Amino acid sequence: MIEPNHGAAAAFHSHVFLGKGHERSERKTWTVIWLCGAMMIAEIVGGLLFGSIALVADGLHMSTHAGALLLAALAYTYARKHAENPAFTFGTGKLGDLAGFTSAIVLAMIALLIGYESVARIFSPVPIHFAEAIPIACLGLAVNVASAWLLSGGGDHDHGHGHGHSHGHAHEGHGHDERHEIATSDGIVVLEIFEDGVPPRFRLRAADGSALLAQASPIETMRPDGTRQLFEMRARDGFLESIDEIPExxxxxxxxxxxxxxxxxxxxxxEHAHGSTARDNNMRAAVIHVMADAAVSVLVIAGLLLARAFGWLWMDPLAGIIGAGVIASWSYGLIRDTGAILLDMNPDKGMADKLREAVETEGDTLADLHLWRLGPGHLGAIISVVTSKAHDADYYRTRLARFKSLSHLTVEVLHRS
Known part of the structure; x- marks a missing residue:
């Protein structure tokens, strides 16, 4: 018999699966587009006024750069405006991955064009106007550096509200209510699990920074299955720390x-989404476009300087070939990652293993599992459980409640006699 997944929580839930800081990323992208657009117009108008075809050419190149960023910005805007549209069965969280995939294809085409033109110039060199080319390349690099700075945060921090559940933790992506303030007769003490790059241990300290007693009773833990464990404490610099590590x-x-x-x-x-599961591939694509342009600008400047200093005209096309290779490599990585998301490949094998372990702990069998990414920091899962116990879907939903990145969970229960 199949038990339906019932209950108010299962029947009514949000399908907004946008990443944390979505609106802020949208604003940053539009800001960079205005910067690139202004630079593009200035270069084209200046080139036409002063008769510099190189300046006009760089302005047209900047237009392709602005176009790629426009794709990212429109994806952010569309995803936000249609986030609650019921026509999108699993929300609009994947729209950024679709935009990232498209940007990656454009990057690959740009790499091919740069590579083709560079190889052609090795066999058929053309005169280089160093007086114009070098300043333009430096100007382009400055714009790209400013764009990268703006896209990466511009020095501010996100204090807004997002829809994601992605949080950084030091210990393999786990999150905990790790810090507890305890009111005692001697004041407030803080008990926490410390695991910042080290094995997890208890730490006990006074909230006001005053010294604690060097000797304290061991901390005793009791797990849901009734297992108890004592942790002896030792004095450290201003706090007490458990001698033994805390097991998972x-x-x-x-x-x-x-x-x-x-x-x-x-x-x-x-359990939170981490690594590639929480990554915003739309912003990643925008940053890669900027970084690719910056990398090419650096290589071009180096090639032009060497060509002017030593007469090595082949350095300019060689720099182009190297730049094309770098862009192609970044493009391949972006295509691989976004393509996997669009095809609903398992985004986190470790998470899948932990889901199976959580379900099968009490002897039940996880007969089927589908895990996919709905958006940055959001996962969807469909699980089918075979059990001989009188458990319903809500029981397993409660068992899996610690997996905070599971934003959409469907549970099927099959009872065996």
Whole structure:
């Protein structure tokens, strides 16, 4: 018998799967487009007024750069405006990946064109007007550096609200309620799990920075299955730290004893999207366009300077060939990653293994699992569970609640007699 996935939480939920800071990324992209557009117009108008075909050519090249960024900006805007449109069954979170895939194709074509033109110039050299070409290349590099700075944040930080659930954690993408403030008769103490690049251990310290007693009772943990463990503490510089590492998972109640009083603190394990699962490929594509232009500008400047200094005219096309190779490599990586998302490939094998482990812990069988990316930091999953127990879909939904990046979960339960 198949149990339907019922309950209010299952029947009514949001299908907005946009990445964290979506609107801020949209604003940044439009800002860079205006910068590139102004530069493009200035170069074309200046070239026509002063008779510089090189300046006009660079302005036209800048138009292709602005066009690629326009694609990213329109994807952000469209995804935001249609995020609640029911016509999109799984929301508009993948629109950025589609835009990134398209940008990657454009990048690949640009790489081919640069490579073809560079090879042609090796066999048929053309005169180089160094007095015009070098300043234009330097100007282009300056615009690209400014664009990269703006796209990467422009020195500000995102304090806005996003729809994502992507958070950075030091320990293999796990998140925890890692910090607890405990009110004691001697003041507030802080109990936390510290794992910033080191094995996880308890740390206990006074909230006001005052020294704690060098000796303290061990911290005792009790897990949901009733397993208990004692952690002896030792004095460090201004805090107490457990001698033993804390084994996974970090889901337990930790009891601290201070002045013969017991203070329980509950730690809950959460799994968040991390790495490529949380990556905004639309912004990644925009940044790659800027970086590709900047890389080519650096290579062109180096090639022009060497060609002018030593008469090595072949350095200019060689720089073009190297630049084409760099752009092609970045394009391939972007096509591979966004293509996998558009084809609904499993975005996180580690997450899939943890889902299976969470379901099968009590002897049930995960008969089928589909895991795919809905948008930056958002995953969708369909699971089919075979069990001999009287469990319904809501039971497994509760079991999987710690996987915070599962923004859309469908559960099918098959009971075996």
């Amino acid at each position: 998972p970090h889901a337990f109640t930790a009891t601290v004893r201070i002045d013969e009083q017991s203070y329980p603190a509950r730690f809950e394990e959460h």
